[in-house]
Amino acid sequence: MxxxxxxxxxxxxxxxxxxxxxxxxxxxxxxxxxxxxxxxxxxxxxxxxxxxxxxxxxxxxxxxxxxxxxxxxxxxxxxxxxxxxxxxxxxxxxxxxxxxxxxxxxDGVLSHTYLPNQITGVWLDGAPASxxxxxxxxxxxxxxxxxxxxxxxxxxxxxxxxxxxxxxxxxxxxxxxxxxxxxxxxxxxxxxxxxxxxxxxxAGRCEPVIGPHRIEVEFDASHLAQAAAIVPTVEHTGVRRVAFDAADMTAAMKAFKVVTAIADSAVQGKYG
The missing domain is CATH 3.40.50.10780 (Dipeptide transport protein)
Incomplete structure (x- = not known):
């Protein structure tokens, strides 16, 4: 693939x-x-x-x-x-x-995580993530x-x-x-x-690595964190930061997709 x-x-x-x-x-x-x-x-x-x-x-x-x-x-x-x-x-x-x-x-050419520029950092289980x-x-x-x-x-x-x-x-x-x-x-x-x-x-199948995960997301504006925090499983952990826990990575990535989609919908023109 x-x-x-x-x-x-x-x-x-x-x-x-x-x-x-x-x-x-x-x-x-x-x-x-x-x-x-x-x-x-x-x-x-x-x-x-x-x-x-x-x-x-x-x-x-x-x-x-x-x-x-x-x-x-x-x-x-x-x-x-x-x-x-x-x-x-x-x-x-x-x-x-x-x-x-x-x-x-x-640093990096067109660096970002999912959203072009509204996210300033993502952490997976405490470590910086891309x-x-x-x-x-x-x-x-x-x-x-x-x-x-x-x-x-x-x-x-x-x-x-x-x-x-x-x-x-x-x-x-x-x-x-x-x-x-x-x-x-x-x-x-x-x-x-x-x-x-x-x-x-x-190439070839490996032993699956399955377990709980925590994802934290920091935005460039407070209202984006507020918007994302309406999801029931998402905690508002800072002025511009949210976090959530998931039982496995599949659930974590689906939740991350929801968080980024909601934050993206809250962006208003040049003021973000």
């Missing part, structure tokens, strides 16, 4: 690069599709008999199906119960985090190893902590939130294919 996000794709550095409908987005969705195809080629070369690509960015309708490697299948569209990780419960033998980015409050570490914990619950992580160099550095056995491919070097030294797609494609083929050596 490939969980395909866009901010960490080859060449992406700017808001319009990943906002559906813009002219730059039309260009970069092709580069994004190219990254996905490069990984599919590597996974298949390494022995994968089937590859499920889960569109994981924004409205989750960015990849070009007509240009997708025909050996893969694509899950596209929004409102999937497990969001970025839909399909992790279908018996897959490994997952690739493609085009990922660093978490909210961290989309990558949250999704890795969810994969572990289903006994699925993280095989490969791609994104900028800082994303790869974070991945060494939550997926220490994974192959890492830095397709760009972060200069700032909106600038990077980018490697051309001809080179990143070769790197992604090689890493994906090598990563297949680690």
């Amino acid at each position: 490939i969980s395909a996000d866009m901010e960490g794709a080859t060449g992406v550095t700017w808001t319009d690069d990943v906002v559906p409908g813009t002219e730059p987005w039309q260009r970069f969705r092709r580069l994004f599709t190219g990254d996905v195809n490069a990984v599919i080629a590597g996974l298949c070369a390494g022995g994968a008999g089937d590859v499920l690509v889960n569109e994981a960015h924004s409205a989750q309708r960015n990849l070009l199906l007509e240009e997708l490697d025909p050996r893969a299948r694509m899950l596209t569209g929004r409102h999937k119960p497990l969001s970025m990780m839909q399909g992790i419960d279908s018996g897959v033998a490994g997952v690739v985090f493609l085009g990922y980015h660093t978490g909210a409050g961290c 989309e990558g570490s949250l999704n890795a914990a969810l994969a572990a619950e289903y006994g699925v190893p993280v095989l490969l992580v791609s994104g900028d160099d800082l994303t790869c550095a974070q991945a060494r902590e939550y997926a220490p056995g994974a192959e890492l491919v830095a397709v760009k070097e972060c200069v700032s939130r909106y600038a990077a030294i980018c490697t051309p797609p001809a080179r990143t494609a070769a790197q992604l294919t090689g890493a994906a083929e090598a990563a297949m050596a680690r």
Whole structure:
């Protein structure tokens, strides 16, 4: 399975690069599709008999199906119960985090966690968390190893902590939130294919890691925490912070999705 996000794709550095409908987005969705195809080629070369690509960015309708490697299948569209990780419960033998980015409050190209800029920090069981570490914990619950992580160099550095056995491919070097030294797609494609083929050596079910979890979320404004705290299981733990406990990571991620959706609906124009 490939969980395909866009901010960490080859060449992406700017808001319009990943906002559906813009002219730059039309260009970069092709580069994004190219990254996905490069990984599919590597996974298949390494022995994968089937590859499920889960569109994981924004409205989750960015990849070009007509240009997708025909050996893969694509899950596209929004409102999937497990969001970025839909399909992790279908018996897959490994997952690739493609085009990922660093978490909210961290340096990195287009860094954020779920919401573009309203969240300033997320913690999983007391440790700073990113989309990558949250999704890795969810994969572990289903006994699925993280095989490969791609994104900028800082994303790869974070991945060494939550997926220490994974192959890492830095397709760009972060200069700032909106600038990077980018490697051309001809080179990143070769790197992604090689890493994906090598990563297949680690494919195979693992012992599931199941247990309770606590997620804390800090927002950039007090009213967003107030809005999120209307969920019965969510505690208002600070002026801009909420927290909740869940029996397992699946429940935790579903609750996190609700919290972020409610907070996002409370944003009012430029004043947030």
